[in-house]
Amino acid sequence: MNHKNFKNIDKVTYGRGSFAQLAQTVEPIRKENFKYFVYVVDNYFKDKPLSKQLQNKPEDLVFYIDVDPHEPTTEQIDTLRDGILSKKGLPSGVIGIGGGSILDIAKALSLMLTNEGSSTLYQGLNLIKNPGLYHLGVPTISGTGAEVSMTAVLTGPEKKLGLKCDWTVFNQVILDPDLISSVPTDWWFYTGMDTYIHCIESHNGIRNNAFSLAYGDQALNLSRKVYLDDGSGQTPENDDILMVASLMGGLSLTYSEVGVCHAVSYGLSKILGTRHCYANCIIFQHLEDIYPQGVGEFKRMIKKHKISLPQGLSKHWSDDTITKMATVSYNLPFMWNHAFGDNYKEIATMDYIKDLFRRL
Numbered sequence: 001m002n003h004k005n006f007k008n009i010d011k012v013t014y015g016r017g018s019f020a021q022l023a024q025t026v027e028p029i030r031k032e033n034f035k036y037f038v039y040v041v042d043n044y045f046k047d048k049p050l051s052k053q054l055q056n057k058p059e060d061l062v063f064y065i066d067v068d069p070h071e072p073t074t075e076q077i078d079t080l081r082d083g084i085l086s087k088k089g090l091p092s093g094v095i096g097i098g099g100g101s102i103l104d105i106a107k108a109l110s111l112m113l114t115n116e117g118s119s120t121l122y123q124g125l126n127l128i129k130n131p132g133l134y135h136l137g138v139p140t141i142s143g144t145g146a147e148v149s150m151t152a153v154l155t156g157p158e159k160k161l162g163l164k165c166d167w168t169v170f171n172q173v174i175l176d177p178d179l180i181s182s183v184p185t186d187w188w189f190y191t192g193m194d195t196y197i198h199c200i201e202s203h204n205g206i207r208n209n210a211f212s213l214a215y216g217d218q219a220l221n222l223s224r225k226v227y228l229d230d231g232s233g234q235t236p237e238n239d240d241i242l243m244v245a246s247l248m249g250g251l252s253l254t255y256s257e258v259g260v261c262h263a264v265s266y267g268l269s270k271i272l273g274t275r276h277c278y279a280n281c282i283i284f285q286h287l288e289d290i291y292p293q294g295v296g297e298f299k300r301m302i303k304k305h306k307i308s309l310p311q312g313l314s315k316h317w318s319d320d321t322i323t324k325m326a327t328v329s330y331n332l333p334f335m336w337n338h339a340f341g342d343n344y345k346e347i348a349t350m351d352y353i354k355d356l357f358r359r360l
Helices: 018-031 074-088 100-112 185-203 210-227 236-255 260-272 276-284 292-304 319-330 333-340 350-358
Strands: 011-014 037-042 061-065 093-098 134-139 151-155 160-164 172-175
Touching (some): 011 018, 011 236, 018 037, 018 134, 018 172, 100 151, 100 160, 160 260, 172 236, 185 236, 185 260, 185 276, 185 292, 210 236, 260 276, 260 319, 260 333, 260 350, 276 292
Parallel strands (some): 011 172, 037 061, 037 093, 093 134, 134 172
Antiparallel strands (some): 151 160
16 A cells, blocks of 8 residues: 655644744754755845844845745756855745745745755655755645645756645745735636646546545535536635645645646746746646646636637647647656556657647
């Protein structure tokens, strides 16, 4: 029997205004190492009110990082790590404030500050040798599940693949719905759909189990309430719900696996730089033969919220570009295995995957 022993977040602070507890939360950790914190903050908040509410101390390092349009890279993490260590030595911990990419940077940085060499050496499952530093996540957008997942997704020279191990998981997360109220409607939709797609994919595959189904089914119910039911939309009440749905969706994929949409999405992001949540939405609309009920609901959500997704993208792609994208996707066997079963190699051939890209 295949026993599972997954790590979860140690502590979660939830509720409106809870971000104000950040300084108090990390104070006991300040005595560690060289007694300072590294803040990694989405550049979107620079010179905005949130930048005055960080509760950082003079000795702390604050990095505002622009993740639009580029997702985190191995080179970026290595450069950040080397600069921090040479400037101030080992910090007490890392605090990430932003969307999924910022949270992934915080997770990866916390690991790489205690592990030598390039982060490219650690892209994969359980390759990290030493536990990372204390790290705390504050999501300002909901849906990616990065606040709870055991993966920090990085794009490297060869592949887009996460640093995945128990030590990746945040020690503490602060979920404050006030922080997601200013998200533009289109990104409120794209990121929320990442949660929805996580759950559809984790549910429809061979690696699901009672744990993943329990979290995933509840996250799907919450997602439908936010995006489909009467009273759906971008309201304070739905922001509360969406933060919980995102966390549960992240746990669903952690206890199971993602599938076809994410495999194709990784290829699109790696070769063309398309942001992950947006890439998922572009792809998922074309997978009705694989996830019929999920795609049907997804299209109703698109219509309800008047979201426009591009069509006919592949007409502008060369065969070489499609081959490069398909190669990235092909080299994610665990996703194809989950989606199609143990005979996945007979189904998810290079030609099949290229045809998936041609649908876009």
